[in-house]
């Protein structure tokens with residue numbers, strides 16, 4: 001077993017680390033003030049900083065690294081994992097700068113795997129080029145959406161088109177006016193078997209009847225850096241039949257295919273967040289004194305830092321193993337490991353952030369440090385892309401089945 005990264009990964013890591021030092025870390029605080037200055041405060045992709053970063057990343061060949069195969073950089077999951085971890089260290093800037101930010105990544109994967117040549121030409125190409133953004137609208141306020149077979153938005157065939165009616169929420173990125181295309185999941189055939197009732201269609205944002213109603217907040221954060229999370233109403237929205245992705249009834253299978261890589265990408269970036277939290281812990285602990293000793297000299301603090309290191313290393317190994325399995329036996333066969341990391345990562349990183357906040361005292365909760373915002377963001381991963389309980393349920397079932 002070889003734990004070293006291969007040559008290409010090492011070379012890209014070097015390049016990316018240089019990019020982070022030169023272009024990302026020094027500008028982290030400018031992003032929010034540039035967003036505040038925009039005519040439309042949701043249009044993060046229009047900030048001068050993001051434009052500069054994207055140009056710089058592209059010119060260094062740090063672009064679309066997430067996408068395997070002919071349409072992207074062609075990296076394996078194992079090669080991409082350590083790179084995604086680095087981008088997670090500055091999650092508001094770096095993933096978007098490299099055109100590797102969710103939900104565009106998942107949407108590009110869907111189009112590259114299931115899109116027709118015409119759909120790819122119209123939507124995948126501009127997404128790959130970073131000219132437009134996108135959103136994914138599956139979750140609904142009125143049904144338990146962790147069970148995708150509940151999704152009840154209707155997609156009804158009518159002549160040469162489909163008519164979509166229903167209400168969605170938590171469509172990440174959709175508040176950004178540059179999110180030109182929405183992938184919408186809905187029910188085409190309520191009579192079909194449970195996993196064949198759903199389909200996915202491409203809905204251009206400017207189609208009549210698409211009403212972006214409001215932005216949802218996460219613990220009071222508006223997440224403007226990611227284009228927010230939108231509630232959207234589809235009021236008898238008509239699109240051509242050619243906007244259907246794959247076939248009628250394929251929606252559930254596409255959703256499953258989309259979520260595998262998305263889940264591991266979240267985990268990789270979350271490890272970067274945790275690494276940075278440990279760095280902040282060390283800085284704070286060595287620079288502050290209480291009761292006659294630095295915080296670093298207090299036994300409990302050492303324990304926290306040591307514990308964070310132990311848990312982080314365990315996590316990274318499991319994520320890398322999962323990436324390797326996805327590359328070697330396929331996403332479907334690696335489903336148990338994907339579920340395991342999807343449960344383990346946010347829980348562990350949340351616990352590390354909690355200790356980091358505690359170590360910073362009240363400052364850790366404030367806007368002067370990034371910890372509170374990171375905590376809010378990592379907490380969402382225990383729900384987004386499937387709640388912990390749903391993954392545990394299916395993992396437990398598989399394990400019991402195997403034992404039997």
Ligand SMILES: Cc1cc2nc3c(=O)[nH]c(=O)nc-3n(C[C@H](O)[C@H](O)[C@H](O)COP(=O)(O)OP(=O)(O)OC[C@H]3O[C@@H](n4cnc5c(N)ncnc54)[C@H](O)[C@@H]3O)c2cc1C
Nearest residue numbers: 136137138139144145146170171172380384385386387389
């Ligand atoms: C920040 C953020 C971004 C998101 N981005 C998107 C997006 O871009 N597009 C999109 O479509 N959605 C998005 N979502 C929505 C997310 O995917 C859903 O919230 C998630 O799938 C859960 O669905 P729900 O909220 O309807 O919860 P429900 O389905 O109502 O579940 C509620 C709770 O019930 C429990 N539960 C459910 N099933 C089981 C079970 N089988 N066993 C035990 N307990 C169970 C769990 O504790 C669960 O948390 C986002 C969510 C967040 C927080």
